[in-house]
Amino acid sequence: MQKREPEYQQNILAQNLTHKERKLRLRWLIVISALPLFGIYAAFGIAPQTITQDIVTQTITEEVPLPVSEAVAFNESSYWQTEVVRRDDTLDSLIDRLNIKNTEAIAFLKYNNEASLIAAHLRPGRIIRSETNAAGVLSRLEYQVTPEQTLTIEAADNGYRLVKDSPDVVMRSVFKAATINSSLFGATDAAEIPDQVAIQLAEIFSGDIDFHSDLRKGDRLVVVYEVGYSHGEPVRSGKVLAAEFVNNGKSYRAVLFRHPDGHSNYYTPEGKSLHKSFLRSPLEFTRISSGFSLGRFHPILQRMRAHKGVDYAAPTGTRVKAAADGTVDFVGVKGGYGNVVILRHDNGMKTVYGHLSKFSQGLRSGKKVSQSDIIGYVGMSGMATGPHLHYELLLNNQHRDPLRVALPTAVPIPAKYRQEFNLASSNLVAQLELLSRRQVAVLE
Known part of the structure; x- marks a missing residue:
């Protein structure tokens, strides 16, 4: 007959086995949990050590602007615009093309005494520049009224101000x-x-x-x-x-x-x-109405006659210059020449200027003149059908063609x-x- 252990002993044994299993499981759990730590430790052991004591930490602060609405940003932007003054331009037409809209700037341009110089000196081909925003508010305007002077109109605390300056x-x-x-x-x-x-x-x-x-x-x-x-x-x-x-x-x-x-x-x-010691022409680059000819049909006398000079067509009042240094030999009225000036020069040369409308102030016989001095103004006095200068050149009292003679x-x-x-x-x-x-x- 098999001998059985008492029931309470079996329960104790079962409890003992269960306790051992639990301890075993606990050990395995500890080992498994330690594996990652072991890997980290191994990594630090293999990798070279990092020196940290020389690292300087720094805090960087960057200012980021707050977003601005597209409408506000556009209105606050300014734009330069350049225009060339046209032949028929007025101050109003330029204000319109330059997109100047604010009434304060327009009033300053029109009614300020100094700013009115712009309107008075509009010349075709000159440059005018303006700076405005999208709404047409003027910040700055520049216009060169003469080669030596620029007018600048700029916004100020109390409206606008004008500055005169020599252009750069x-x-x-x-x-x-x-x-x-x-x-x-x-x-x-x-x-x-x-x-x-x-x-x-x-x-x-x-x-x-x-x-x-x-x-x-x-x-x-x-x-x-x-x-x-x-x-x-x-x-x-x-x-x-x-x-x-x-x-x-x-x-x-x-x-x-x-x-x-x-x-x-x-x-x-x-x-x-x-x-040249002598100017070829006493007028600045003008159209010649009739050239030198020994046989020219005279428009008033209606017959052929020698025309011992050159006629320069030019508007009445065009300035007439002395062809060379010399002395006034005659100034006054002389026959068909009308108002005439005769100059005596060195080397036996004379020049004659006829059909003048008037003489230069203070011109008189015996007065010394220099080349290009103004001696009179184009007209149609004497026997002339229209405003022009009649010009003659004489050498030893002999007429020479002013357009062909060799000049000193x-x-x-x-x-x-x-x-x-x-x-x-x-x-x-x-x-x-x-x-x-x-x-x-x-x-x-």
Whole structure:
């Protein structure tokens, strides 16, 4: 008979086994839980140690602007606008094109005594600039009333104020080329060369070229001249620095040389002065109504007669210049000449200026005059069918054609300035030759 253990002993054994199992399970749980810690410890043991004592911590604070609504941001922005004054512009039309809307600014522009200079000096081609916001409120307006003065209107605490200032002008060299089709002004207009530069060209080469009658279709010119820029916009034309004019196949060149004593003059690249002792014409570049002829049908006398001079058509009041240094030999009324001035010059030469409307104040016989002095004004006194200047040139009391006679030239470049001139001239001539080659290449 099998011997059985008492029931209470079995319960105790069962309890003992259960307790052992629990301890075993607990040990395994501890081991499993420790594995991640062991891995971390191993990683630190393998990886090189990081030195932390030299690390400096720094707090960075960045200011982030609060978002502004699109409408507010747009209205507070300002915009610069540039306009070129047109021939028919008024102050009102410019205010409209510049988008100036606020009544305070408009009233200041119209009724302020100094600001009214803008309206009084509107000239085609000049630049006017304004700064406004999207609502048309004016912040600043700039206008160059003359080459030497700029008016600036700017917003102030109590409205607007006006500041007169000399413009900040930067001079730059501009290179242009033109080809003659009909006239000098027609060619320069097509090439966008300013009238002031065209007039300078006519004066520079007038001793060699008669711009009224000698020009030929196909004649060409290249010119280097100064342009003054303010705020990136051209505001005025300066002097011609160098030019070449090819007339009827013959080339004429001129370079500007500024003497150390302050005055300037034009010379050929070889140093020969282009300044003539006599002006070829006593008027600034005007249309000739009738040229020199020994047999001309007189419009009043209705018969052929010698016309020993040149008639320059010009509006009444156009200024007449002395052709050269000299002395007044006669001033008054003389037959068909009407009001006339006769000047006596060196070397047996005389010049006659007829049909004048009036004489310069203080002009009298025996008075000394210098070349280009104003001696009278164009009119139609005497036997004249319209306003013009009748001009004669006499050598030893013999009439000469003013357009054809060889006129005395001035002195060449002084020897003491020769080295400086050669340096300046060579640079300018190199620019002319480059521009001329390009022009010929385009024409071919």
